[in-house]
Amino acid sequence: MSERDDSKKPWVSNYPPLLEWLTKHKGLCMWQNYGDRISTECWSVGQALAIVLIYADGAGWDIFTPCLDTNIEATLADAEKRLGLA
Numbered sequence: 001m002s003e004r005d006d007s008k009k010p011w012v013s014n015y016p017p018l019l020e021w022l023t024k025h026k027g028l029c030m031w032q033n034y035g036d037r038i039s040t041e042c043w044s045v046g047q048a049l050a051i052v053l054i055y056a057d058g059a060g061w062d063i064f065t066p067c068l069d070t071n072i073e074a075t076l077a078d079a080e081k082r083l084g085l086a
Contacts (some may be wrong), residue, residue, distance in 0.1 A: 011026075011039060011054060012029075012041065012052070012054055012061075014054075014058075015054065015060070015061055018052075018054075018061055022043060022045065025046060026045075027043045027044065027045045027047050027050075028044040028045075028048075029041055029042070029043055029045065030042040030043065030044055030049065036056065037055065037056045037057075038053055038054065038056065039053070039054045040053055040054075040060070041054065043080055047068065048065060048066055049065075050063050050064065050065050051063070051064040052064075053080070
């Protein structure tokens with residue numbers, strides 16, 4: 001989708017700031033899974049992948065990025081920090 005849509009569907013194009021950010025960083029959509037209330041997309045941004053959840057009816061979006069370390073203990077420590085468990 002390249003233009004804004006008034007259907008209030010969970011599409012990136014319905015969130016101009018998100019679309020502008022992805023475009024600015026040369027994001028490439030790798031895959032999409034559309035739903036009625038939420039869509040899940042995987043974007044290649046820079047050197048990493050990001051999972052983007054897009055909510056319907058103007059409810060916003062979330063972006064999930066990987067830990068920058070491939071060490072299992074570091075990955076779990078990063079998750080604990082992000083989840084407020086550490």
